[in-house]
Amino acid sequence: MANFETPELQETVEIPALKKGVMSHSRPFVSKEQFQAPLGFPGELADDWKDVAIAKLGELLKTNRALQVFMDSCVKCGACTDKCHYFLGTSDPRNMPVARQDLLRGVYRRYYTLPGKYFPKLVGATDLTEEVMDQWYSYFHQCSECRRCSVYCPYGIDTAEITMATRDIMNAVGKGQKYSNEIIGKVFKIGNNLGLPQPALEDTLLGLEEDVKDETGIDVRFPLDEKGAEVLVVTPSADFFAEPHIDGLIGYAKVFHAAGISWTLSSHASEAANFGLFIGSNENMKKIAMRIREAALDLGVKRIIFGECGHAWRVAYSYLNTLAGPFDFLDPRYPVPQHICEFTHDLIQRGVITLDKSRNDHRRVTFHDSCNVARASRMGDMPGGQFVIPREVIKAACNHFYDMAPETIGEATFCCGGGGGLLTDDLMELRVKGALPRMSALKQVVEEHEVTHMAAICAICKSQFSKVLPYYGFQMDQIISVHQLVSDAIVLDAQQ
Amino acid sequence: MFVTVLFALLFYVATAIFLVGLGMRIARYARTPAPLKIPTTPAPTTRGGVVVRMGTEVLLFNSLFKANKWIWLFGFMFHVALALVLLRHLRYFLDPVPTWVVLIQPFGMYAAFAMVIGLAGLWARRVFVERIRYISSPSDHLMLALLLGIALTGLGMTYLWHTDISAVKLFFTGLMRFELNPLPTQPLLLLHLFLVASLMVIFPFSKLLHAPGVFFSPTRNQVDNPREKRHVANVKWMIAVEKPAASADQ
Amino acid sequence: MPIEAGGKTYETDEEGYLADLNDWNPDLATAMAKADGADLDENHWEVINFLREYYEEYQIAPAVRVLTKAIGKKLGPEKGNSKYLYELFPYGPAKQACKYAGLPKPTGCV
Incomplete structure (x- = not known):
């Protein structure tokens, strides 16, 4: 299947020599009318697409300060040029953040600045042509919106914002990406990314209750649509479907059981992820976010907690209050929303739940900081709590924890290679190559500390690594959910 | 006299373009809504914290330091030197000259060398580092040439071909009172002044907008408190009456 | 195509x-x-038939865990694990087996 070479793992992050255009062939399937329409986008390029695109750019410049400031402020200093995992993995210079930005900035300069109007060559301004649009489609689908470049930019220019804006422009002229748009349509129609209808969800959850009963002898519940529960849990639908995600879901259920706090899932909001973020469509992002408010009101819950999902946590933590707030109908003693790690961490701290670390003694664990949790959100009260709290949870659940190299974790963490709407089979080459920096860092802790498992708190990271680990000589089941560790260590009543 | 009138006009026009252009740009940044909370985290959770963060960015180039020590070194050297040199030049515009401006004169003089070294270092990287060469357009080289030209002509006047600096001061203090005093016609001075005026004209239309831009950058100037305080902005998609998600079913 | x-x-x-x-x-x-260069034997068919039955009832492919459990019940516990399913369908049971069964591809973060 693979018609590309998996890169060699490296000792430290190496900056490759440029290979121009080597990834220009990489582009995801284009969306069709049937997937465009439910999102309010045209199905195909109209004759006047250029005018529409330029007008859309103008509208975004007027309504998004970040875009306007970022278009103007870049001085081409080069600080970001070696920061993108896709550049490090592919060597294509267009995957350097500034070069990616310049694909849009050139058009911005041409149509919205004086020098670009009169001296285009001098300032790198370009006409919007079909060729430029093709480059947009290719390279703005080689950015996982991970924000690593924004950490290092002296002006805080975030390529993710520019990628989102360009994808929004492309959707406005009918050139959408099939993967993201088909999924958003399913969320509107069925309630989640998978297209998992209520009866199937119910059956899956009943099956999990049986499994946990068989395994522990205890009736741990997985409630669905239960009015009057204390907590609404919103989790990625991958948690109902895929490995190792589902073991994390079992972990959440055991934590609620052990803490004696009633909870429920919702079939109306059976998805934490909000792909509206990926395509830069605020309208769709808002619409998707509103489901969560509706579910919380309908079920009469007092708290909202999000499961392990990276971009979902960004939208939940940073945007939910804006998009679907205010949440004055919820219990004001708790932040809205909370992350499952915050919840579990608090219970561990207060001694409400007990973990037996030795049950994870067969594992030596490291932790992958998911990009959007790391650089676009927080947990707890302290800046940087998003790094501390998941690690505290892991360390409370197992005896052997080892961090990867400091330049590859925390705010400097590398994306898994599949974020931002790129977790699709038609981008396999990009996904494998983009995982190179993370895989290299993993190899180092495997060699130094005999690490056996990498834990993560993001559905995309988990799926991406399950798929990509084997390309680099690891096993697909070396990626696990943080709450899988909790699940295996937690002491439930009948076992005491 | 022709030269005096020409440069007087040049500086009036350049100053007008600089102030109006920059003012309009800043107004635009200030007016444009930032609809969502997008600070690059970990970020400060208070206004005071944001002031400190912005301070370390603007005064110490904190993020750049994390990114690349060479670019930081040359960039920092250039900017600090430029600041000193600009402050030193206040003596040609203020009468009487404030004591602190007198005190920084010697530092300002040497800073010009640091400025040249910083610019040369940045230019060398732009030429010799493959990645930075790839992202450079002609204007990026011209901007460095312009700044270097200003620095070198200034140094030339300080150390090699002195000009009648008190006459220059009379010219500029006169301009500020709308009086014309004769400007010395030494070519190096005229070149220096011409390049400076060009820089002022280019400023509001070029990447030099990074100077005001950094203060408006949402990833750096936003407080990380979205759960505690609901962030709202006046944009169409946010305030529009939403249709319930279910209505998208058909 | x-x-x-x-x-x-x-x-x-x-x-x-x-x-x-x-x-x-x-x-x-x-x-x-x-x-794809593969031959289907009876074990493959067990999986494919189960997928079709499940889809008929629920309009979605089963979770990997549901699938492994069902296969374990039918073919014996030593085959009720995802390793076995990956041996049968190297490109992933959810995706490759769904394709042969005529089901739409599972979408999302999977």
């Missing part, structure tokens, strides 16, 4: 998944497998 089986041509999407679920027949599954 349409696929041919039993003398008839069927529409598929870009990735070879059947466009219309109702078009499915066993010959089609065999033809799809052949195109």
Whole structure:
């Protein structure tokens, strides 16, 4: 299947020599009318697409300060040029953040600045042509919106914002990406990314209750649509479907059981992820976010907690209050929303739940900081709590924890290679190559500390690594959910 | 006299373009809504914290330091030197000259060398580092040439071909009172002044907008408190009456 | 890219998944497998048939865990694990087996 070479793992992050255009062939399937329409986008390029695109750019410049400031402020200093995992993995210079930005900035300069109007060559301004649009489609689908470049930019220019804006422009002229748009349509129609209808969800959850009963002898519940529960849990639908995600879901259920706090899932909001973020469509992002408010009101819950999902946590933590707030109908003693790690961490701290670390003694664990949790959100009260709290949870659940190299974790963490709407089979080459920096860092802790498992708190990271680990000589089941560790260590009543 | 009138006009026009252009740009940044909370985290959770963060960015180039020590070194050297040199030049515009401006004169003089070294270092990287060469357009080289030209002509006047600096001061203090005093016609001075005026004209239309831009950058100037305080902005998609998600079913 | 089986041509999407679920027949599954260089034996068919039954009832492919449990019950506990399923369907039971069964591809973060 693979018609590309998996890169060699490296000792430290190496900056490759440029290979121009080597990834220009990489582009995801284009969306069709049937997937465009439910999102309010045209199905195909109209004759006047250029005018529409330029007008859309103008509208975004007027309504998004970040875009306007970022278009103007870049001085081409080069600080970001070696920061993108896709550049490090592919060597294509267009995957350097500034070069990616310049694909849009050139058009911005041409149509919205004086020098670009009169001296285009001098300032790198370009006409919007079909060729430029093709480059947009290719390279703005080689950015996982991970924000690593924004950490290092002296002006805080975030390529993710520019990628989102360009994808929004492309959707406005009918050139959408099939993967993201088909999924958003399913969320509107069925309630989640998978297209998992209520009866199937119910059956899956009943099956999990049986499994946990068989395994522990205890009736741990997985409630669905239960009015009057204390907590609404919103989790990625991958948690109902895929490995190792589902073991994390079992972990959440055991934590609620052990803490004696009633909870429920919702079939109306059976998805934490909000792909509206990926395509830069605020309208769709808002619409998707509103489901969560509706579910919380309908079920009469007092708290909202999000499961392990990276971009979902960004939208939940940073945007939910804006998009679907205010949440004055919820219990004001708790932040809205909370992350499952915050919840579990608090219970561990207060001694409400007990973990037996030795049950994870067969594992030596490291932790992958998911990009959007790391650089676009927080947990707890302290800046940087998003790094501390998941690690505290892991360390409370197992005896052997080892961090990867400091330049590859925390705010400097590398994306898994599949974020931002790129977790699709038609981008396999990009996904494998983009995982190179993370895989290299993993190899180092495997060699130094005999690490056996990498834990993560993001559905995309988990799926991406399950798929990509084997390309680099690891096993697909070396990626696990943080709450899988909790699940295996937690002491439930009948076992005491 | 022709030269005096020409440069007087040049500086009036350049100053007008600089102030109006920059003012309009800043107004635009200030007016444009930032609809969502997008600070690059970990970020400060208070206004005071944001002031400190912005301070370390603007005064110490904190993020750049994390990114690349060479670019930081040359960039920092250039900017600090430029600041000193600009402050030193206040003596040609203020009468009487404030004591602190007198005190920084010697530092300002040497800073010009640091400025040249910083610019040369940045230019060398732009030429010799493959990645930075790839992202450079002609204007990026011209901007460095312009700044270097200003620095070198200034140094030339300080150390090699002195000009009648008190006459220059009379010219500029006169301009500020709308009086014309004769400007010395030494070519190096005229070149220096011409390049400076060009820089002022280019400023509001070029990447030099990074100077005001950094203060408006949402990833750096936003407080990380979205759960505690609901962030709202006046944009169409946010305030529009939403249709319930279910209505998208058909 | 349409696929041919039993003398008839069927529409598929870009990735070879059947466009219309109702078009499915066993010959089609065999033809799809052949195109991937694989032969379907009875163990494959157990999985494919289960997927189709599950889809019939729930309009979605089963979770990997549901699938492994069902296969474990049918073929014995030593086969009720995802390793075994990956041996049968190296490109992933959820995706490759769904394709042969004529089901749409599971989407999302999976």
